[in-house]
Amino acid sequence: MMILYYSPGACSQAPHILLHEIGLEHDAVRVDLKTKRLEDGSNYLDINPKGAVPALQLESGEVLTENAVILQFLGDRASWPEVLPPLGDFRRYRVLELVNFITTELHKRFSFVFDREATEEFKQFVQIGLSKKLDWIDGRLGSGPFLMGQDLTLPDPYLFVMTGWTEKVIGLEKWANLRAFRERMLQRPSVRHVLRFEGLLQEEPA
Numbered sequence: 001m002m003i004l005y006y007s008p009g010a011c012s013q014a015p016h017i018l019l020h021e022i023g024l025e026h027d028a029v030r031v032d033l034k035t036k037r038l039e040d041g042s043n044y045l046d047i048n049p050k051g052a053v054p055a056l057q058l059e060s061g062e063v064l065t066e067n068a069v070i071l072q073f074l075g076d077r078a079s080w081p082e083v084l085p086p087l088g089d090f091r092r093y094r095v096l097e098l099v100n101f102i103t104t105e106l107h108k109r110f111s112f113v114f115d116r117e118a119t120e121e122f123k124q125f126v127q128i129g130l131s132k133k134l135d136w137i138d139g140r141l142g143s144g145p146f147l148m149g150q151d152l153t154l155p156d157p158y159l160f161v162m163t164g165w166t167e168k169v170i171g172l173e174k175w176a177n178l179r180a181f182r183e184r185m186l187q188r189p190s191v192r193h194v195l196r197f198e199g200l201l202q203e204e205p206a
Protein backbone atom coordinates (compact mmCIF):
# COMPACT_ATOMS: atom_id res chain seq x y z
CA MET A 1 0.00 0.00 0.00
CA MET A 2 1.17 3.55 -0.64
CA ILE A 3 2.18 5.65 2.38
CA LEU A 4 1.75 9.41 2.47
CA TYR A 5 3.98 11.23 4.95
CA TYR A 6 2.15 14.31 6.17
CA SER A 7 2.00 16.98 8.83
CA PRO A 8 -1.36 18.43 9.94
CA GLY A 9 -2.31 21.55 7.97
CA ALA A 10 0.85 21.43 5.84
CA CYS A 11 0.98 21.34 2.05
CA SER A 12 0.79 17.53 2.30
CA GLN A 13 -2.93 18.06 2.79
CA ALA A 14 -3.27 18.52 -0.99
CA PRO A 15 -2.20 14.97 -1.98
CA HIS A 16 -3.99 13.68 1.12
CA ILE A 17 -7.29 15.13 -0.15
CA LEU A 18 -6.56 13.97 -3.69
CA LEU A 19 -5.94 10.40 -2.50
CA HIS A 20 -9.46 10.43 -1.04
CA GLU A 21 -11.00 12.15 -4.07
CA ILE A 22 -9.69 9.50 -6.42
CA GLY A 23 -10.16 6.67 -3.95
CA LEU A 24 -6.62 5.27 -3.84
CA GLU A 25 -5.88 3.01 -0.91
CA HIS A 26 -3.11 4.41 1.29
CA ASP A 27 -1.75 4.84 4.77
CA ALA A 28 -0.98 8.30 6.14
CA VAL A 29 1.91 8.64 8.57
CA ARG A 30 2.42 11.79 10.62
CA VAL A 31 5.77 13.55 10.65
CA ASP A 32 6.92 15.93 13.38
CA LEU A 33 8.55 18.56 11.20
CA LYS A 34 10.53 20.08 14.08
CA THR A 35 12.18 16.86 15.26
CA LYS A 36 11.96 15.04 11.88
CA ARG A 37 10.62 12.01 13.74
CA LEU A 38 7.65 9.78 13.06
CA GLU A 39 5.27 8.80 15.85
CA ASP A 40 7.12 5.48 16.32
CA GLY A 41 10.31 7.47 16.97
CA SER A 42 12.00 6.61 13.69
CA ASN A 43 13.90 9.17 11.69
CA TYR A 44 11.97 10.76 8.80
CA LEU A 45 15.26 11.82 7.22
CA ASP A 46 15.89 8.15 6.46
CA ILE A 47 12.77 8.26 4.27
CA ASN A 48 13.11 11.76 2.86
CA PRO A 49 16.54 13.32 3.46
CA LYS A 50 15.09 16.70 2.42
CA GLY A 51 13.01 16.57 5.61
CA ALA A 52 9.91 18.13 4.08
CA VAL A 53 6.42 16.74 3.61
CA PRO A 54 4.79 15.47 1.48
CA ALA A 55 6.58 12.27 0.57
CA LEU A 56 4.81 9.35 -1.02
CA GLN A 57 6.21 5.88 -0.57
CA LEU A 58 5.05 3.66 -3.41
CA GLU A 59 4.27 -0.04 -3.27
CA SER A 60 7.68 -0.63 -4.87
CA GLY A 61 9.38 1.07 -1.91
CA GLU A 62 10.38 4.03 -4.08
CA VAL A 63 9.86 7.39 -2.33
CA LEU A 64 8.51 10.26 -4.40
CA THR A 65 8.80 13.85 -3.15
CA GLU A 66 7.79 17.35 -4.33
CA ASN A 67 4.11 18.15 -4.10
CA ALA A 68 3.62 19.14 -7.73
CA VAL A 69 5.05 15.82 -8.90
CA ILE A 70 3.24 13.70 -6.32
CA LEU A 71 -0.05 15.29 -7.44
CA GLN A 72 0.80 14.51 -11.06
CA PHE A 73 1.69 10.91 -10.20
CA LEU A 74 -1.62 10.46 -8.37
CA GLY A 75 -3.55 12.15 -11.19
CA ASP A 76 -2.12 9.68 -13.67
CA ARG A 77 -3.31 6.83 -11.46
CA ALA A 78 -6.87 8.13 -11.15
CA SER A 79 -9.56 6.17 -12.92
CA TRP A 80 -11.30 9.37 -14.06
CA PRO A 81 -9.37 11.48 -16.59
CA GLU A 82 -10.88 14.85 -15.62
CA VAL A 83 -8.57 15.17 -12.60
CA LEU A 84 -5.53 15.18 -14.95
CA PRO A 85 -6.37 14.93 -18.66
CA PRO A 86 -4.18 12.40 -20.53
CA LEU A 87 -1.24 13.08 -22.86
CA GLY A 88 -2.56 14.47 -26.12
CA ASP A 89 -5.24 16.55 -24.41
CA PHE A 90 -4.02 20.14 -24.14
CA ARG A 91 -6.04 20.68 -20.96
CA ARG A 92 -3.40 18.54 -19.22
CA TYR A 93 -0.96 21.45 -19.54
CA ARG A 94 -3.54 23.94 -18.27
CA VAL A 95 -3.94 21.77 -15.17
CA LEU A 96 -0.17 21.48 -14.68
CA GLU A 97 0.25 25.20 -15.32
CA LEU A 98 -2.02 25.89 -12.36
CA VAL A 99 -0.23 23.39 -10.12
CA ASN A 100 3.07 25.04 -11.00
CA PHE A 101 1.67 28.49 -10.29
CA ILE A 102 0.49 27.40 -6.86
CA THR A 103 3.82 25.74 -6.03
CA THR A 104 6.11 28.51 -7.15
CA GLU A 105 4.07 31.68 -6.69
CA LEU A 106 1.87 30.95 -3.67
CA HIS A 107 3.31 28.04 -1.68
CA LYS A 108 6.89 29.27 -1.80
CA ARG A 109 5.92 32.77 -0.70
CA PHE A 110 4.02 31.31 2.24
CA SER A 111 7.12 29.30 3.18
CA PHE A 112 8.94 32.61 3.66
CA VAL A 113 6.07 34.07 5.68
CA PHE A 114 6.14 31.01 7.98
CA ASP A 115 9.95 31.04 8.30
CA ARG A 116 10.87 31.76 11.94
CA GLU A 117 14.13 33.33 10.86
CA ALA A 118 12.55 35.86 8.48
CA THR A 119 12.36 39.45 9.68
CA GLU A 120 8.98 41.21 9.97
CA GLU A 121 10.07 43.61 7.25
CA PHE A 122 10.87 40.77 4.88
CA LYS A 123 7.56 39.04 5.66
CA GLN A 124 5.67 42.26 4.89
CA PHE A 125 7.51 42.51 1.58
CA VAL A 126 6.67 38.90 0.70
CA GLN A 127 3.01 39.44 1.60
CA ILE A 128 2.70 42.29 -0.89
CA GLY A 129 3.73 39.91 -3.69
CA LEU A 130 1.54 37.18 -2.28
CA SER A 131 -1.52 39.43 -2.34
CA LYS A 132 -0.96 40.18 -6.04
CA LYS A 133 -0.70 36.46 -6.85
CA LEU A 134 -3.85 35.80 -4.83
CA ASP A 135 -5.61 38.53 -6.83
CA TRP A 136 -4.71 36.66 -10.01
CA ILE A 137 -5.85 33.24 -8.87
CA ASP A 138 -9.05 34.71 -7.43
CA GLY A 139 -9.81 36.17 -10.87
CA ARG A 140 -8.82 32.96 -12.64
CA LEU A 141 -11.10 30.94 -10.38
CA GLY A 142 -14.09 33.26 -10.86
CA SER A 143 -17.28 31.55 -9.80
CA GLY A 144 -15.64 28.19 -10.52
CA PRO A 145 -16.80 26.00 -9.05
CA PHE A 146 -13.23 24.73 -9.62
CA LEU A 147 -10.13 26.22 -11.25
CA MET A 148 -10.78 24.34 -14.50
CA GLY A 149 -14.53 24.91 -14.39
CA GLN A 150 -16.95 22.11 -13.60
CA ASP A 151 -14.48 19.37 -12.67
CA LEU A 152 -12.14 19.13 -9.72
CA THR A 153 -8.56 18.80 -10.98
CA LEU A 154 -5.11 18.51 -9.36
CA PRO A 155 -4.66 22.17 -8.35
CA ASP A 156 -7.96 22.42 -6.45
CA PRO A 157 -6.93 20.56 -3.27
CA TYR A 158 -3.65 22.48 -3.38
CA LEU A 159 -5.50 25.79 -3.69
CA PHE A 160 -7.70 24.72 -0.77
CA VAL A 161 -4.58 24.47 1.42
CA MET A 162 -3.47 27.93 0.25
CA THR A 163 -6.87 29.40 1.18
CA GLY A 164 -6.45 28.01 4.71
CA TRP A 165 -3.04 29.60 5.03
CA THR A 166 -4.36 32.88 3.58
CA GLU A 167 -7.19 32.89 6.09
CA LYS A 168 -4.65 32.47 8.89
CA VAL A 169 -2.04 34.98 7.74
CA ILE A 170 -3.90 37.74 5.84
CA GLY A 171 -7.60 36.90 6.00
CA LEU A 172 -9.77 36.03 2.99
CA GLU A 173 -11.87 39.23 3.04
CA LYS A 174 -10.30 40.63 -0.14
CA TRP A 175 -10.91 37.49 -2.20
CA ALA A 176 -14.60 36.63 -2.53
CA ASN A 177 -14.03 33.84 -5.07
CA LEU A 178 -11.40 32.15 -2.93
CA ARG A 179 -13.66 32.49 0.10
CA ALA A 180 -16.58 30.83 -1.71
CA PHE A 181 -14.25 28.14 -3.07
CA ARG A 182 -13.00 27.36 0.42
CA GLU A 183 -16.58 27.05 1.70
CA ARG A 184 -17.45 24.68 -1.20
CA MET A 185 -14.36 22.56 -0.62
CA LEU A 186 -15.15 22.36 3.09
CA GLN A 187 -18.40 20.57 2.20
CA ARG A 188 -16.63 17.77 0.35
CA PRO A 189 -16.40 14.40 2.11
CA SER A 190 -12.71 14.04 1.10
CA VAL A 191 -11.83 17.36 2.72
CA ARG A 192 -13.86 16.68 5.86
CA HIS A 193 -12.29 13.25 6.18
CA VAL A 194 -8.75 14.58 5.86
CA LEU A 195 -9.35 17.49 8.25
CA ARG A 196 -10.81 15.06 10.79
CA PHE A 197 -7.89 12.63 10.27
CA GLU A 198 -5.37 15.44 10.70
CA GLY A 199 -7.18 16.58 13.87
CA LEU A 200 -8.21 19.93 12.38
CA LEU A 201 -11.98 19.65 12.01
CA GLN A 202 -14.05 21.54 14.56
CA GLU A 203 -16.93 19.10 15.10
CA GLU A 204 -20.30 20.78 15.61
CA PRO A 205 -21.84 19.67 18.93
CA ALA A 206 -24.53 17.00 18.36
Ligand SMILES: N[C@@H](CCC(=O)N[C@@H](CS)C(=O)NCC(=O)O)C(=O)O
Nearest residue numbers: 010011033051052053054066067068
Ligand atom coordinates in the same frame (compact mmCIF):
# COMPACT_ATOMS: atom_id res chain seq x y z
N1 LIG B 1 9.72 21.58 -2.35
C1 LIG B 1 8.82 20.89 -1.49
C2 LIG B 1 8.52 21.78 -0.29
C3 LIG B 1 7.47 21.22 0.61
C4 LIG B 1 7.31 22.07 1.85
O1 LIG B 1 7.51 23.30 1.84
N2 LIG B 1 6.92 21.41 2.93
C5 LIG B 1 6.83 22.06 4.23
C6 LIG B 1 5.43 21.91 4.82
S1 LIG B 1 4.21 22.78 3.89
C7 LIG B 1 7.81 21.37 5.17
O2 LIG B 1 7.82 20.16 5.25
N3 LIG B 1 8.62 22.18 5.85
C8 LIG B 1 9.56 21.67 6.79
C9 LIG B 1 10.94 21.55 6.24
O3 LIG B 1 11.14 21.80 5.02
O4 LIG B 1 11.83 21.24 7.00
C10 LIG B 1 7.52 20.56 -2.23
O5 LIG B 1 7.11 21.34 -3.10
O6 LIG B 1 6.92 19.51 -1.94
